[in-house]
Amino acid sequence: MASQLSEWTGEDVRLADVDRAIAELRAGTASTTGQPSLRTSVMTHMAWVPEGWEDAARAALSGMAERHPSRTILLFPEPNAGSDGIDATVALECYAVPGVEREVCSEVIELHLRGMRAKAPASIVEPLLVSDLPVFLRWRGEPPWGAQELDQLVGVTDRMIVDSTEWDDLPHPYRQLSGLFDRAAVSDIAWARTSRWRALLASLWPDVADVGTVRVHGTHAQALLIVGWLRSRLGRDDIALEHVDLPRLEGIDLDGEPAPFPPGDPPMPSDVLSDELDRFTRDPIYEAALLAAVQ
Amino acid sequence: MTEAAERQKNPLLEGLTFRRTPDPCALVIFGASGDLTHKKLMPALYSLAFRQLLPPRFAIVGVARTQGDDDSWREDMKQAVQKYARDEFRQDVWDGLAANMHYAATDFADEGGENALEELVGRCDSEQNLGGNRVYYLAVPPSAFPTIVEALGKRRSATGWTRLIVEKPFGHDLASARELNTMLWAHFQESEIFRIDHYLGKETVQNMLALRFANGVFEPIWNRQFIDHVQITVAESIGIEGRAGYYEQAGAIRDIFQNHLLQLLALTAMEPPIDFTADSVHSEKVKVLKALHTPGPKSVVRGQYGRGFVEGEEVPAYREEAGVAANSMTETFVAAKLFVDNWRWADTPFYVRMGKRLARRETTIAIQFKRAPHPPFEETAAEGLRPNVLLVHVQPDEGVSLAIGAKVPGQGMTIQTVHMDFLYGGAFRTGMPEAYERLILDTMLGDGTLFTRADEVDEQWLLVDAIVAAWTRDRPAFPNYAAGTWGPPSSEELLRRDGRSWRRN
Numbered sequence: 169m170a171s172q173l174s175e176w177t178g179e180d181v182r183l184a185d186v187d188r189a190i191a192e193l194r195a196g197t198a199s200t201t202g203q204p205s206l207r208t209s210v211m212t213h214m215a216w217v218p219e220g221w222e223d224a225a226r227a228a229l230s231g232m233a234e235r236h237p238s239r240t241i242l243l244f245p246e247p248n249a250g251s252d253g254i255d256a257t258v259a260l261e262c263y264a265v266p267g268v269e270r271e272v273c274s275e276v277i278e279l280h281l282r283g284m285r286a287k288a289p290a291s292i293v294e295p296l297l298v299s300d301l302p303v304f305l306r307w308r309g310e311p312p313w314g315a316q317e318l319d320q321l322v323g324v325t326d327r328m329i330v331d332s333t334e335w336d337d338l339p340h341p342y343r344q345l346s347g348l349f350d351r352a353a354v355s356d357i358a359w360a361r362t363s364r365w366r367a368l369l370a371s372l373w374p375d376v377a378d379v380g381t382v383r384v385h386g387t388h389a390q391a392l393l394i395v396g397w398l399r400s401r402l403g404r405d406d407i408a409l410e411h412v413d414l415p416r417l418e419g420i421d422l423d424g425e426p427a428p429f430p431p432g433d434p435p436m437p438s439d440v441l442s443d444e445l446d447r448f449t450r451d452p453i454y455e456a457a458l459l460a461a462v463q
Numbered sequence: 464m465t466e467a468a469e470r471q472k473n474p475l476l477e478g479l480t481f482r483r484t485p486d487p488c489a490l491v492i493f494g495a496s497g498d499l500t501h502k503k504l505m506p507a508l509y510s511l512a513f514r515q516l517l518p519p520r521f522a523i524v525g526v527a528r529t530q531g532d533d534d535s536w537r538e539d540m541k542q543a544v545q546k547y548a549r550d551e552f553r554q555d556v557w558d559g560l561a562a563n564m565h566y567a568a569t570d571f572a573d574e575g576g577e578n579a580l581e582e583l584v585g586r587c588d589s590e591q592n593l594g595g596n597r598v599y600y601l602a603v604p605p606s607a608f609p610t611i612v613e614a615l616g617k618r619r620s621a622t623g624w625t626r627l628i629v630e631k632p633f634g635h636d637l638a639s640a641r642e643l644n645t646m647l648w649a650h651f652q653e654s655e656i657f658r659i660d661h662y663l664g665k666e667t668v669q670n671m672l673a674l675r676f677a678n679g680v681f682e683p684i685w686n687r688q689f690i691d692h693v694q695i696t697v698a699e700s701i702g703i704e705g706r707a708g709y710y711e712q713a714g715a716i717r718d719i720f721q722n723h724l725l726q727l728l729a730l731t732a733m734e735p736p737i738d739f740t741a742d743s744v745h746s747e748k749v750k751v752l753k754a755l756h757t758p759g760p761k762s763v764v765r766g767q768y769g770r771g772f773v774e775g776e777e778v779p780a781y782r783e784e785a786g787v788a789a790n791s792m793t794e795t796f797v798a799a800k801l802f803v804d805n806w807r808w809a810d811t812p813f814y815v816r817m818g819k820r821l822a823r824r825e826t827t828i829a830i831q832f833k834r835a836p837h838p839p840f841e842e843t844a845a846e847g848l849r850p851n852v853l854l855v856h857v858q859p860d861e862g863v864s865l866a867i868g869a870k871v872p873g874q875g876m877t878i879q880t881v882h883m884d885f886l887y888g889g890a891f892r893t894g895m896p897e898a899y900e901r902l903i904l905d906t907m908l909g910d911g912t913l914f915t916r917a918d919e920v921d922e923q924w925l926l927v928d929a930i931v932a933a934w935t936r937d938r939p940a941f942p943n944y945a946a947g948t949w950g951p952p953s954s955e956e957l958l959r960r961d962g963r964s965w966r967r968n
Contacts, residue, residue, distance in 0.1 A: 272886065363479065370475035401474040432515065453478030 174260065180253040183295050189258045190275055197262065197273055209274065211445065212303045213238040214293060216321060218245055221308035236445050239298050242278045245286035245317065252283035254292065290320035302326040304445055305352075310335040313344040322352050329444050331357035332389040339392050339462045346462070349455050355444040358389035359454050364430040365420055366397060372427065377402055379422045383410035386417030394420065396461030397453070405463055485907030486624075487520035487593045489584050493611055494602035495525025495536065495566065499630065503661075504602065505540045506548035507899035512560045513550045516904060522563040522587035526580060528570055536566035549897060563591065571607050577614045588620075595623030598906055602630055604709075609646055616650025626906050628657045631722050632713060633915075636931070637924035644917050653917060657906045662723040663913040664898030664905075667861045667887065671730045671828065672739075674855065674863060681853075682735070684832070687811045691850060693731060694829040694966055697724050697817035700773050701824070702946075703795075707786025714793045715765070719817040721927045725752065726915070727857070728813055731828055732803045741911040745919060752922035754804045760933040764953040766796035768820040771946030778820065778946045792941060795819045798954040799930070800961075814958060816965070820946035826857035829966050840876055848878045852966070861887040861895065 174196055176189035213236070217225040225242065257278040262271040277296060281289060297303055305325040311318045322328060328348065335341050348354060369376055382398060384391035388411060395409040410421075416434070420427045435443070490508075492500055511517050525536050541561065545552050567583055569576030588595060599615055601608060608629070619625055627647070634640025647656055662668055675681055684690070697719050703710045710718065729748040736743040757763055769780040781787055781795050796818030803813065832851040852866040864884045871877040887895065905913055943951040949965065958964050 366475070367479050370473060370479060373473040373475055376475065398475075401477065403474075451478065 176258045177256070179255045181256045182254075183292065186256050186258055186277060186279075186296065189256075190277075193258060193260045193275075194273065197260065197271065209238050209298050209301055210236055211238045211301050212241065212297045213306070213445070214241045214243065214303065214321070214325070215306040215308065216243050216245070216289075216311075216317075217308050225306075225308055236442065237272055237274050239274065239296070240276045241293055241296055242276070243289055243293070244278065244280045245289070246280055246282045247284075247286040249282035252285055254285050255280040255282065287316055288320065289317050290324050293321070294324055297324065302448060304329060306330075306441070308334065310341055311344075313341070313347075322348055325352045327353040327355060327444075327448065329355040329357065329441070332393075333358040333361075333387045335389065338388050342392070342458050342462050346455065346459055349450070353448070353450045354454070355447060355451070356389075356393070356454060356458075357440055357444070358387060359393050359451075359457070360440050360444060361417060361434070362390050362394055362397075364432065364434065365394065365417060365427075368427060368430040369394075369398070369420070369422075372422070376422060379407060381408040381410060381423055383412060383421040383424075384417070385412040385414050385419040385421075387415065388413065390417045392461040393454075393457050396459070396463075397457035399463070400456035400460040401453070405460070483904075483908055484516075485518045485904065486596050487518045487591065488596035488598055488623075488907055489522040489524060489587050489593050490598045490600060490903075490907075491524045491526060491580075491584060492600045492602055493526045493571065493607070494600075496527035496529040496531070496539070497602055499602045500525070501540075501543040502547050503897070503899045504600065504903070505543050507897055507903055509544045509548045509556065509560060510550050510897065510900050511904060513548075513553065513556050516900075517560075518907065520591040520593060522565065522584075522591055522593065523560070524580070524584055524587065525564070525566045526569060526571075527566075528568065530568050531566055532568075533564065533566050537561045537564050540564065563587070571603070571610045571614070577618065581618045593623070595620035597623065597625045598628065598903075599626070600628045600630075600903075605632060605634070605643070608643065612647060612650055619650075624655075624909070625651070626655050626657060626909065627651055628659055628903075628906055630659055632717055633658055633722075633920050634924065635712065635717060637921065637928050640920050640924050644920075654909075654911065656917075657902075657911060658915045658917075658920060659902055660722050660726055660915050661898040661902065662726055662857075663915075664900075664902040665857060666895045667855065667857045668727065668730065669913070670863075670887075671727075671855060672744075676735050685830075686807045687809055689832055690811055691831045691833045692812045692814060692961075692963060693728075694827075694831065695724060695727050695731070695813065695815045696825055696827050696829075696966075697727070697815075698821040698823065698825045698949075699819050700821060700947075702768075702778060702781070702820050703784055703787070705785065707784055710795075711787060711791060711793050715795055715797045715818055716927055716931065720797050720799075720815070721923050722915075724815055724817055725755075725923045725926070727826075727828060728755070728801070728815065729919075731830075732808055732813070734807070739912065741914075741916075744912050745916040749916070749918050749922060750805070751803055752919060752926070754808075755801055755922070755926055756804060757799055757801050757926070757930065760936075762800040762957065763930050763933070764798050764951065764957055765794035765934065765939065766798075766818065766944045766951035766954065767791070767793065767941035768795050768818075768944055768946045769942030771820065771948065773820060773947045780942050780946070781820075782942065792938065794941075796821070796944060796950045796954070798950060798957055800957060812961065814963075814965070816950060816954060818950055822947055822949050824859065827966075828855040828857065829853070830855075831966075838878075840878060849880045854966075 174193055176193060178185050178189070215225050222244065259276045260273045261276055262273040264271055279292065281292065285292065303325050304327050305321055306329045311330065330345070332338065332341070345354065379398065382395050384394050391409060391411040395407055399405050399407050492504060494500060508517070508523065541557060544557065565583055565587065567576070567580045569580055584597070587593065597620055601611060603611065615627070634643050675685060729751045732751045733747040734750065736747045767781050771778060782789055782791050798814070798816035801813045801815060802808070802810070830853040834850050838848070848868045849866060854864045854866070856862050856864070862885050864882045866880050866882055868878045869881045871879050902913060955965065
């Protein structure tokens with residue numbers, strides 16, 4: 169279990185204030201444990217959290233730092249706040265390590281970007297990135313394609329994580345997303361959630377190669393990505409898709425015949441995100457599936 | 464068909480990540496009522512089941528002389544799992560594992576018992592369609608090996624693969640180890656024999672390979688030009704834990720030095736392998752072991768603990784332990800200066816020490832670099848400065864730390880040594896698998912990288928035999944160190960003669 173030693177909050181702050189607060193909080197751990205806490209990071213983890221996504225973002229992050237010690241920067245854009253400025257909360261989340269007196273502490277920085285500050289987020293996060301470590305950007309909801317803030321944050325990101333299940337008007341946004349492939353590696357939680365089913369369908373080779381119609385009982389995003397995957401891997405653009413809308417992927421029929429259920433339990437949301445944080449390179453299979461889904 | 468060929472043929476497999484899943488098989492454990500099975504093997508199997516890493520069709524057959532049946536053994540093993548497993552006990556996981564656990568009470572030398580065992584394993588095979596695949600685990604004293612191996616050899620499954628895990632000690636000298644190999648080779652191919660050294664299954668031992676060969680910064684300075692010397696410590700605070708029968712014969716040199724310690728040294732000193740296949744890694748380790756020597760009898764010291772205090776509690780002397788002879792000359796401590804005679808390490812000493820009832824439990828590899836050639840500070844400014852040391856903590860506190868000199872904040876220029884720490888549990892918070900989990904799984908997968916090959920064992924015994932031969936010529940005054948200390952004074956003297964000292968622990 170994480171313990172939150174202390175927290176610092178400031179309104180209308182400069183980034184130097186945030187840096188100073190991190191240093192002071194870290195120094196504070198030394199006085200409580202006798203020795204300074206261990207500073208371990210494997211990444212900077214950013215999340216862009218528009219209004220309405222706050223609780224979901226915090227819930228998904230719960231326990232994440234424990235599994236992936238990182239500096240977490242949550243950006244809450246408030247472009248219509250009526251004033252310009254940055255309000256910040258900085259906390260240290262510390263975790264005991266068995267057999268070691270010192271704790272491992274990770275920083276969680278929440279920045280509320282008011283007014284114009286929400287328009288140039290890269291200039292705000294760049295001074296806070298942990299040097300030499302990969303930067304992951306979790307974007308909640310559908311990104312504002314072509315907007316300056318998206319363009320800027322992708323520019324400082326190694327891997328962008330989205331969940332296209334959160335998007336409307338699919339597959340249109342997929343075309344927009346594909347425009348980012350050459351700038352940052354992309355992970356899609358919707359795609360990650362199909363992995364058990366893809367392994368299952370692969371096990372049906374070679375019969376599955378002749379499938380004519382695929383009916384997917386799940387989200388629209390998952391339906392599109394599965395048929396896109398089959399089309400791209402099998403080199404066939406004539407595979408038809410039927411979609412039964414369900415909040416999660418619960419079944420796939422091949423030419424009217426239900427495919428067997430994959431073994432094991434579906435992964436927890438934090439497990440899915442955690443797995444994506446372990447990936448560092450582009451996923452050409454996903455990219456091809458997404459492009460085929462748009463066809 | 465290979466996995467690559469399978470993927471080429473089935474385009475849907477591309478990009479999917481699959482866990483390494485072993486073929487269906489039966490695991491037959493000889494010594495099923497013993498300590499190792501209780502404390503290590505069954506908890507490891509439970510953890511593998513907990514993570515769904517065991518084959519989809521799998522059976523465990525326990526074999527021992529102790530009377531019992533399937534139910535009593537399952538109950539016994541359930542208690543062992545509840546006591547020793549690293550994962551929480553889940554009834555559903557246990558039920559899944561226990562459903563395919565069977566027990567055969569038999570004397571290994573009994574022909575009828577062997578036939579009954581084969582019949583039981585055959586029944587498991589046909590019920591679960593295991594394809595004739597077998598892993599035999601010899602968790603029994605070496606004296607039982609020949610009988611069991613011969614019986615297994617005669618009754619080899621006509622289909623599928625067969626693998627044999629052999630626990631240490633692998634012989635008690637070079638001659639007996641070669642005899643044992645000859646006996647094994649009469650029935651099994653070398654690729655079917657998995658000689659276990661559980662240290663190689665530890666994550667931090669494997670991390671030595673990652674540290675050296677995945678980081679460009681270390682390898683250029685990993686040689687005699689930059690490294691002053693290496694210290695390897697394998698220290699235990701416990702005594703012989705009721706194993707007098709074994710320990711009186713083995714002593715520290717056969718218990719730890721011949722296997723764990725020399726393997727740690729080989730991983731530290733080996734050249735980069737061309738790939739991470741079993742043969743490539745083994746071949747590089749063998750080169751180190753072939754080049755290893757000690758400069759003479761004075762470069763090896765031995766000790767035996769007397770009474771003392773460990774963690775505040777008074778503990779008996781070795782000779783007062785149950786089952787130990789009152790005049791025992793068995794060593795419980797060994798320290799040595801070794802050299803690896805090759806281009807990389809010529810004239811660079813490797814100081815090693817290992818023993819029981821030492822001040823604390825610790826396994827570390829310390830790479831001590833040469834001092835900076837000309838520190839431009841006043842002498843007093845740098846008096847707190849020690850040479851750079853890269854310290855690999857194998858256990859406990861698994862991780863790596865680097866001792867560096869840093870300026871003490873203030874007006875003057877005072878330098879002090881500080882540690883930069885990488886703590887395994889801090890960076891990777893997924894829980895480290897126990898060594899036996901990895902090694903059992905690797906055996907099922909047929910991956911022998913983390914096991915020892917016959918020629919490695921040969922080279923290890925060659926060195927040990929040379930050391931032990933010299934010991935026959937003198938009779939040290941045992942006991943010569945108090946329990947709870949860092950060994951006899953001669954251990955300190957070994958380094959002091961070279962103008963060095965053991966690391967401050």
